[in-house]
Amino acid sequence: MAVENLAFLIPVLPALAFVLTFFLGKKLPTGGAIIPIAAIATSFIISLLITLNLLANPEEVVSQSYSWFAILNVGILVDPLAAVMLTMVTFVSLLIHIYSTGYMSHDKAPSRYFAETALFTASMLGLILSDNILQLFICWELVGVCSYLLIGFWFEKPSAATAAKKAFLTTRIGDVMFLTGIIVLFSDLFKIFNGNVPDGVYILRFDEIFAHIPDLAAINANIFGMEVSHITLITLLFFGGAVGKSGQFPLHVWLPDAMEGPTTVSALIHAATMVTAGVYLVARTFPMFIAAPDSLMVVAYVGAFTAIFAGTMGIVMNDLKRVLAYSTVSQLGYMMLGLGVGAAVGSEAVGIALFHLINHAFFKALLFLCAGSVIHAVGTHDMRQLGGVAKVMPITAITMIIASLALTGIGIPGTSIGTSGFFSKDAIIENAYLFGETTGTWLPYIFSIAAALLTSIYIFRLIFMTFYGKPRTDYGGHESPASMTIPLSILALCALVFGGLTTKTFNTFVSETFVNNFVNMDISSLATLGGYHLAEHAGEEPMLILWLPLIMALAGLVITFLIYGLKIVNMDKLVSRNNPIYKLLYNRYYQNSIFTNFISVKVIYEGFAFAGRAVDRGFDWIVKWFSDFTLEAGESLRQFQTGAVQNYATAVITGVSLLVILIKVVMEVL
């Protein structure tokens, strides 16, 4: 049997593992970790085989659809885009699960943990496999629910419960926009078909949506006096969903707080299963974005701004995991920027963004797992209390340094020597330059190059503060067990060489998702529809542009070494509450005050909620009256049921007589 026929098993196996682990896990050793590990390993093998097969035979896209009801379907689609995502998610999730057997060994409820992570993985895989936007949305929501459960895994801690709620509510804002987008899309398509959808046509399937992009672009809406094409409206609403899920400004506030879950959950969320969903959504619907005027510009600007904005906050955090969290936000900004530059480079953008997504998954999972290893061993994640950890935990230190080199993107331009991050991040920055040349707007490029410097500063600051020098407190600790260090080493290998080995193949493979594949889109004509001018040729940037990202990365390394390694500047003096810039950054631009205290409490809670309460009271009164009345009626009607069978017979006879009369009367009246 061809492996394509097993594609449906990729999400089904982890879902089954969830059920089994949930019910049986308690009775098995290590909380039944073996079940999800075996399931995800099998999913990984299937995904890998499908990907390799697709590489060899690009036309063998897996596409299976079944009618669900009416004009909607359920189905799976594995094209290059989905295939690489599936392989990455299963691979990273598998390593995290193996690592978790060590990390969660002291926890009270490991079976609940493994059941929930299995479901989390299953939902994400289902999301990737979906061949229609509705099924994707259902899995998208499932991912949200699982993240809520896992961030609040230690729900007895109030901070964890709050963080879980915050993550859920914040992403919900994006989800509502996404759903609105789907509704607008559905009604537009329905209109395009004149309400007459032929049999076997499922209008929310991606190929069907893409086939009607020109029709969608022709519909215009008038919003606040502006003529907006419906396709722009829909794509921006979709992007709103992606902003929530992928932690873009201004809905990124949940991501740093999501650190309250176990570190392995952070690794899952940040690397594989959740935040990449937003990037994937934009990549999946890329033909719509490129045909939508202004949408890609918005994507590029939001992405670039998020990259630099989160970077500035990353450099002042003292919590190991928080630095990594802001780093994720910043890198996600890069990915969005990578998609946004599609305005200049067309479908190649999907390739570069996805390439960075995959590389990021490797090194970010690695960073988190290393951080987890440190936390597991020494019991704290405040960097001010650490220092000199490299001596105690050599493997963790080496792998973490490799991950940091990958994150900063160290490599030699023009050759294929370099860490994974070098190939993908530099590609994004170079294309941002091209974007500047083509569209004449240079801000995204400037942001992205400045963010490269910040990236290097925050990550090497973390390395120096944690692993270098002498211990600042007496923390003890030991190297982690093999179940944890082996996944670290595997991920480190990927972070080192994956980028260099695959860069050419990967980009062409994924970039062709929408050409000569399950759909054959004419990207350049779509771009004309969206009013974008694609660059004629790529890769002709000046030497300086090629070298600048590396120079920035090295500069960051030197600066941090001078400050934290040689201590030539007394940071204690600079880092004080009197320094206004530090204060602004440390308080994270007062987002908490703005979002929580002002918008949530003042505007939404006190404004809307109090108005709502008055209305609610009225409803409450009506409902209460109605329920009292019916309960009362129930009580009195019960009296009819006397229990004496003679009465029952009387009721039957009376009923017959009355009915005859009633029918007569009603007939006369009508």
Add this chain to the structure above:
Amino acid sequence: MNLMLVAPELTIAVTGLAVLLIGLFLPTDSKKILGYLASLGVLIALALTVSSLGTEALLFYNTVSIDALSQFFKIVFLVVALLFTIAGIKYTEGNSNTEEFFTLGLFATIGMMFVASANDLMVLFVAFELASLATYALAGFEKKNIKSLEAAMKYFIIGSLSAALMLLGISYVYGATGTTSIPEIAANSATLASSPIGIVAVVLLLAGFGFKIALVPFHMWAPDTYQGSPSVVSALLAAGSKKMGIVAALKVFVVALIALKADWQIAFAILAVITMTYGNVVALKQTSVKRMLAYSSLAQAGYITMAFVVLTPIALGGGIFYALSHGFMKAGAFIATAAVTYMVLSENKDSADPDHIENFRGLGKRMPITALCMTIFVFALAGIPLTAGYMSKFVLFSSTIQSGFVWLAVIAILNSAISLGYYAKIVKYMYFLPTDSEKVSEPFPYTIAMIIAAVGVLALGFWSEPFVHWAMEAASVLLTGGM
């Protein structure tokens, strides 16, 4: 004549007789095998019916008709019978009269199946009585239990009265049209429609069927009987025998007496509104779960009879689909109650009312599978989305609105809201109220029967389209049959 066409009925009859005879020679300890035998027989009959889907034929001098409608309802009855026999394996454990329990259940099933395929009022009546007599005896199966005997007695007395009324109604129809064949009555009903006897005949027949469907005011036996009978028998009564009343009413009113449509539409409108409201309101105050389910099943019958008022193909299809869904939901709920009753009785033999809602306290911890299944059933009965109950209500209510009966739909929807009050109460007891009692093991046959029903409820809710289509096909038999 091709005997294969009645093969399902024959299989059930042979199984019933075999169970009875084998049972005579078995010691009580080994009578468990009878339950498996009966389940196997039902399963074979079910397979035979499914394999002959799509055939149409008239048998026995045109008195029995095999068509989409009869096949649909036969499958409903066989599914309920399957749940009944599987659950019965546990219920009859150690009982010396096991063979009677299964034989009576199987004979009742044959009766229901022949009602579904009857094409003549005489066949219909005889089959109706076959099912009724078997269930009278089943209701009183616990011979030492005074409540069970009382239940059977009341059921029998009111049942006999209703049968007499029904027969009287049939005789009026025969007198006016000169035939008992359903299609011929439809052809000759002009005289009946013009005479004042017409209304009387309609109401008398309605009383006969309304007794089985448990429409107010012909319902008064139902709460007592459902409560007093063994829960497994209640499942058969509420899920199976009630549907027999519905299919009989469909055949007699929608096909045979379509000319008197104006009369019975009004009657059904009045009864539907009274029945659903009365059932839901009284259910709110019940403390016995079986009694609560009995009133809930009144309410559900009220919803289903809306199909007679609206009388469009979609509404009839919706009503028929509702009958199928209700079979799964209600049978499942009663079997879940049977499991709880069994648990209570095995802890305390003399428990006065083992189905009291207090016994559901903390069930989520004590019997997790039973509690989960029960939750699915009551949510389905309440009409929560993704369950069979939701899809049924959706099809039925939306067709009601489409045909302009907005007032009826509004009453039905308000009723659904009220019903959540008592359904949610069961869930509250199971999951939110604490208990000191221990976790107990869940009887295996009950669990299997509940899981089958729960899967059915979810499958019908999630993948409803083919089933709704199938129900529409069955409904189309009604609307073309009389032409």
